[in-house]
Amino acid sequence: MTAETQATIRAFIVENFLFGDESHPLPADLSLIDNDLIDSTGILELVGFLEERFAIKVADADIVPANLDTIGRIAGFISRKQAA
């Protein structure tokens, strides 16, 4: 599940923030912000995608780096949300 979730998130990032550029390795622990992969408007797009694709509800208070700054954290956040 987590590997599949991570792959889905990675595909979304490549498609929407790298415009299909596959040359970035994007390891699961890479900070998306520190490496300029996502900017502030991008996070909102990402949240919209997560809510729709994974049927979760994301509160403003959830939109913090601890939940969303790496592909690994996003996947963990989704499983916690789905379990809740």
Added chain:
Amino acid sequence: MRIEQYLRQSAARDGAKTAIVAGDLRLSYHRFLDLSARMATTLRAGGVARGDRVLILLDNGWQAAVAVLATWLAGAVICPVNPSTKAPRLSQIAADCTPALVITEARLERLVAGVAELADTPRLATGEAGSFEAGLNAAPLPAEDLPDSDLAALIYTSGSTGVPKGVMLAHDNMDAAARSIAFYLENTAADTLLVVLPMSFGYGLNQLVTAILTGATLVIEKSFAFPQAVFERIRDERVTGFALVPAMAAMMMQARDLDPALFANLRYITSAAAPLPPAHLDWLRAFLPHVRVFCMYGQTECTRIAYLPPGEIEARRGSVGIAIPGVRTEVVDEAGVAVPPGTVGELVVTGANVMRGYWRNEAATRKALRPDPRTGAMRLHTGDLFIADADGYLTFVSRTDDIIKSRGEKVAPKAVEDVLHRMPGIAEALVVGVPHDVLGQAVKALVVASDTALTERDVMRFCAQNLEDHMVPKIVEFRQSLPRTDSGKASRRLAAEPAPITGSNA
């Protein structure tokens, strides 16, 4: 007064007071001055002499604050550059300002090394065990007596052709602006300011300058990507002053369950860089009734021009306010003569805050700084059209050129078009700004493709590889031909008007 003198004075007044909060790190005024003086010695040892430029390519962080103050203590000139800058523009800036030294993030070293103009330039890189951190072990540079007429900063801004121009601000220019701003914002040592805007940007840098002028605390945040994290910081550090751009206000408005209690200690919000839409202003005032909202207007060329006193918001709907203290504004016709209230004209500015000119660019300087035809006094021509009312309150009308303001940052259409014209598969392109809820304006590209397989994604990807984020088109529209004037010239003005899509590659 020189700006580093602010730091010395604030450190002498209350050395134990917290100057900088960045991540988990807190620096007292004493420590901030000490680290900056040590870094100044390292800069000198690296070959930086008085008047030399130090190119600072850093994220927001305590290192950026130390790098800026160290450069001034060493008698040199900061050239702050946004760390998201791509190689071609970095190369143009480096060729123009010929820095004596570069201070950069470890992750950006490869970018810097790939720029031919910087290949032989000494470099300090931040990061664990980085040369920047090692440079903080040097002995502090003894205080030197330097004039405030020396240059403090070269800040590059996009001209209408897209070629960056270096705005020369002397210490006395920045000093005049900083004192005027701190006066009307009523800043004191009791303030805690939060800067999330890039300090490579005049408005962001100004937060640091205001903080050290008044002995306030500066909380440095790297990114607004996670607004909630920034708002929690505002709550935890009891922030009193928050500088934002309209795009950030738009993001606050989009939040679903934002708690006003996060902003309990906030005294004021400032908005600059682009006009704050009245809807955003009304929302901020309704959401945070205890917070004074200052709409402001300025240019890198003089830092700040006008502000709207919060008490005047109702009476002066849509106005960016009146000249800041110590600054004179006039709306003039093409001959440079003041026009009557209510008439559209170009805004010109006189004051000690006005730049010395553009670095090594006589032609651009002569265009921007022109004598008043009556008195001969030098005035800054803003290139912005305004209307003034009988009391001098200014309302923005439009630019005199095609510059797009997206997310508060200037985008020269020509710079984006140049990249598009280099892209294989594109025959012709025009770039315009279109209204956008969050960004103010969004960059839109009209493209005539020579390769029918070309997609919107392809165009955006190519742009993302060659342009800073805010310059990458949000909308790509394929056309059979570009809109042209009667004389056959491709026209951005006509392109900005809606037209039927005549062809699509998507």
